[in-house]
Amino acid sequence: MTMTRSCACAFLLFFLFRYEASSSPFLWGFWAHKFINRMAVYRLPPPMAPLFKKNIDIISENAVNPDRRRYSVVGEAEKHYIDLDAYGDSAAFLPRDWNGAVRKFGEDSLRKHGIAPWHLQQHVRRLTEAFRLKNRSLIIKLATDMGHYVADIHVPLHTTRNYNGQLTGQEGIHAFWESRLPELYAENYDLWTGAVRYIEDPAETIWETVFRTHAGCDSVLQLEKKISKGIPKDRLYSHEVRNNIIVKLQSGEFAGKYHKELDGQVERQMKAAIRLTGDLWYTCWVDAGQPELETSETSYEDDPPGAASGTLPLVRPEPDP
Numbered sequence: 001m002t003m004t005r006s007c008a009c010a011f012l013l014f015f016l017f018r019y020e021a022s023s024s025p026f027l028w029g030f031w032a033h034k035f036i037n038r039m040a041v042y043r044l045p046p047p048m049a050p051l052f053k054k055n056i057d058i059i060s061e062n063a064v065n066p067d068r069r070r071y072s073v074v075g076e077a078e079k080h081y082i083d084l085d086a087y088g089d090s091a092a093f094l095p096r097d098w099n100g101a102v103r104k105f106g107e108d109s110l111r112k113h114g115i116a117p118w119h120l121q122q123h124v125r126r127l128t129e130a131f132r133l134k135n136r137s138l139i140i141k142l143a144t145d146m147g148h149y150v151a152d153i154h155v156p157l158h159t160t161r162n163y164n165g166q167l168t169g170q171e172g173i174h175a176f177w178e179s180r181l182p183e184l185y186a187e188n189y190d191l192w193t194g195a196v197r198y199i200e201d202p203a204e205t206i207w208e209t210v211f212r213t214h215a216g217c218d219s220v221l222q223l224e225k226k227i228s229k230g231i232p233k234d235r236l237y238s239h240e241v242r243n244n245i246i247v248k249l250q251s252g253e254f255a256g257k258y259h260k261e262l263d264g265q266v267e268r269q270m271k272a273a274i275r276l277t278g279d280l281w282y283t284c285w286v287d288a289g290q291p292e293l294e295t296s297e298t299s300y301e302d303d304p305p306g307a308a309s310g311t312l313p314l315v316r317p318e319p320d321p
């Protein structure tokens with residue numbers, strides 16, 4: 001049975017919601033998004049750090065909100081991915097700017113295949129503007145969401161049509177890579193990335209990131225296939241009780257061998273997401289003229305549910321001026 005992207009994501013969300021409530025702190029998805037945002041805050045230099053540290057729980061706890069509103073806010077879902085392989089060999093020549101891409105492919109077609117890199121560029125401009133205005137609640141809201149979108153473009157399966165292995169008989173690989181593996185192994189990851197760096201060309205960096213992430217798709221898919229063939233079928237999965245529900249998960253043996261073959265890929269991608277999140281926050285602040293920021297607690301105001309596209313200035317890609 002072929003799953004649609006929304007079905008797979010609905011499954012994943014259910015899976016993640018269930019895990020979030022469980023006692024295990026380790027999972028990509030919800031746990032990783034929160035952790036990436038939290039770690040990025042620790043990298044900020046003194047002039048920015050006080051506001052972000054004061055609001056670190058808000059920045060971390062709300063890191064998952066963009067996923068929560070995927071089904072309630074029109075136009076949200078496509079911000080989390082881009083199916084680069086949908087463009088074949090011409091993917092390398094995709095216009096880097098939104099207007100150029102719309103002229104070439106049309107907005108509907110772009111949205112169908114995901115708009116993550118274009119949306120993130122717009123998000124950078126908006127956060128820069130929020131810093132310029134010294135609007136603390138908008139800064140915290142946009143920075144929080146930015147961490148989520150940055151993390152998503154570091155997950156290889158967010159850059160392919162075969163996002164859940166549904167085209168190659170590997171259904172479930174999405175949650176396997178981004179939830180099950182970190183759940184088992186993130187405890188031992190070294191995720192400290194050092195001080196932030198200014199990014200000269202955010203758009204170029206975002207696109208480089210997307211292509212680098214996409215280059216990892218082959219190993220994500222092929223290694224899982226190879227490992228699964230080498231393990232007897234009755235040892236591939238195990239059943240665990242989570243919140244009084246029995247769930248079927250990849251066995252420790254399967255996960256261990258896969259994780260070893262991936263040779264640090266999950267750790268590298270998490271680390272890169274922490275690095276880029278902090279670097280982009282810092283770059284926006286520098287480009288806004290390094291404003292002094294009042295240090296006080298603020299709030300995260302989510303986008304209204306059910307709103308139609310066109311009435312969502314925070315989330316809809318705007319044409320370049």
Ligand SMILES: [Zn+2]
Nearest residue numbers: 066067080152
């Ligand atoms: Zn997402």
